[in-house]
Amino acid sequence: MPLVILKPGRDKSLLRRHPWVFSGALKKVEGDPGPGEVVEVLSHEGRFLCRASYSPYSQIALRAWTFDSGEEVGPEFFRSRLKQAIDFRAPLLKLSDGACRLVNAESDGLPGVIVDKYAAFLVCQFFSAGAELWRGEILSHLEHALSPLGIYERSDVDVRLKEGLEPRSGLLWGQPPPSLLVIREKNCRFLVDIEHGQKTGCYLDQRENRVMPADYAEGAEVLNAFSYTGGFGIHALKAGAIKVTNIDSSPAALSLANQNRELNHFDEDSFENIHGDVFQVLRDFRDTRRLFDLIILDPPKFVESRSQLGRGSRGYKDINLLAFKLLKPGGVLFTFSCSGLVPLPLFQMIVAGAALDAGRNAQILGVLTQGPDHPTALNFPEGAYLKGLICRAY
Numbered sequence: 001m002p003l004v005i006l007k008p009g010r011d012k013s014l015l016r017r018h019p020w021v022f023s024g025a026l027k028k029v030e031g032d033p034g035p036g037e038v039v040e041v042l043s044h045e046g047r048f049l050c051r052a053s054y055s056p057y058s059q060i061a062l063r064a065w066t067f068d069s070g071e072e073v074g075p076e077f078f079r080s081r082l083k084q085a086i087d088f089r090a091p092l093l094k095l096s097d098g099a100c101r102l103v104n105a106e107s108d109g110l111p112g113v114i115v116d117k118y119a120a121f122l123v124c125q126f127f128s129a130g131a132e133l134w135r136g137e138i139l140s141h142l143e144h145a146l147s148p149l150g151i152y153e154r155s156d157v158d159v160r161l162k163e164g165l166e167p168r169s170g171l172l173w174g175q176p177p178p179s180l181l182v183i184r185e186k187n188c189r190f191l192v193d194i195e196h197g198q199k200t201g202c203y204l205d206q207r208e209n210r211v212m213p214a215d216y217a218e219g220a221e222v223l224n225a226f227s228y229t230g231g232f233g234i235h236a237l238k239a240g241a242i243k244v245t246n247i248d249s250s251p252a253a254l255s256l257a258n259q260n261r262e263l264n265h266f267d268e269d270s271f272e273n274i275h276g277d278v279f280q281v282l283r284d285f286r287d288t289r290r291l292f293d294l295i296i297l298d299p300p301k302f303v304e305s306r307s308q309l310g311r312g313s314r315g316y317k318d319i320n321l322l323a324f325k326l327l328k329p330g331g332v333l334f335t336f337s338c339s340g341l342v343p344l345p346l347f348q349m350i351v352a353g354a355a356l357d358a359g360r361n362a363q364i365l366g367v368l369t370q371g372p373d374h375p376t377a378l379n380f381p382e383g384a385y386l387k388g389l390i391c392r393a394y
């Protein structure tokens with residue numbers, strides 16, 4: 001097996017079982033490993049650290065598969081890691097038309113591998129050279145373990161370029177998914193466009209949070225900003241909301257939101273879809289003094305890199321400040337950030353500043369995070385990216 005030897009003192013993160021090694025930490029690569037190939041990683045002193053996949057083009061040059069020197073990386077390794085990930089989600093798998101994440105990459109011990117289940121179909125993403133090399137093995141275990149109707153790939157993401165891989169999507173195995181697939185989430189049903197939707201079709205990380213506003217929805221006028229296909233709003237209607245206003249910049253998402261309204265038997269009067277920029281539409285509402293009982297803010301990732309921290313934080317402040325201005329007294333705001341580089345204490349500070357500048361007293365009723373099918377390995381804190389606050393404003 002090819003060997004990689006680290007520079008002196010650069011073994012610290014692997015000793016804490018963090019799975020990444022950056023290219024600057026590598027002293028010597030022996031045996032000419034190809035992209036994704038398994039290498040044995042040694043400290044400068046020659047101590048075994050892990051077996052990892054080697055990625056010659058990426059800043060993340062190594063991603064650890066195993067820290068156990070007795071564990072070979074081969075078919076049995078992938079079978080057992082996948083089994084472990086799938087077994088722990090067994091209660092979620094009982095729901096045949098449910099959707100959830102089955103494999104959450106680094107946090108399930110499988111760096112670069114995402115597998116989502118949508119009813120009888122699976123959708124995979126392979127983000128790293130190592131994941132790419134073992135895709136055949138991974139697929140064959142998924143077929144055997146789960147007998148899906150079909151497996152589709154949505155690796156059409158730019159991060160693959162950093163690994164020297166082209167973005168790619170298409171059918172991998174079995175039947176192609178229908179152009180719109182119906183899934184159940186709690187007591188609602190949703191249409192998912194696996195081929196063209198955002199991510200793998202749906203934002204599964206918000207699966208558990210989407211029902212949380214139900215507690216405050218009875219008789220409410222709801223603003224669902226960054227609505228995508230309307231999930232939060234449909235659940236709010238189910239819980240007794242009078243009306244939901246969705247805002248999104250994607251016409252395809254809003255069209256699906258409307259179809260989701262029909263699928264769940266809510267009439268047109270209960271729904272307003274606004275195609276536009278949330279920053280602008282919230283300003284328009286402020287100027288026309290439109291108020292809401294319940295507001296959901298679920299923006300895309302504003303901070304992709306450290307250099308965007310200032311600009312992204314101002315973005316969060318801006319929309320939250322406007323949201324506080326649009327809340328009726330006693331109204332409730334569900335506000336989220338999926339930027340891993342904005343930790344909860346910073347996000348809470350931004351939201352507190354927004355309430356202050358909006359002239360509102362507010363309190364936190366709850367703190368939210370990604371669902372348990374998106375676990376965070378304790379040795380991989382980067383895995384915890386989604387945070388949300390439930391705030392009541394007076």
Ligand code: SAH
Binds near residue numbers: 276
């Ligand atoms: N809340 C959704 C997920 C939201 S993802 C759910 O539970 O399914 C973020 C959404 O914001 C995407 O649908 C994207 O199209 C939209 N979006 C991104 N930037 C936007 C902007 N400036 N104004 C309006 N919508 C935006």
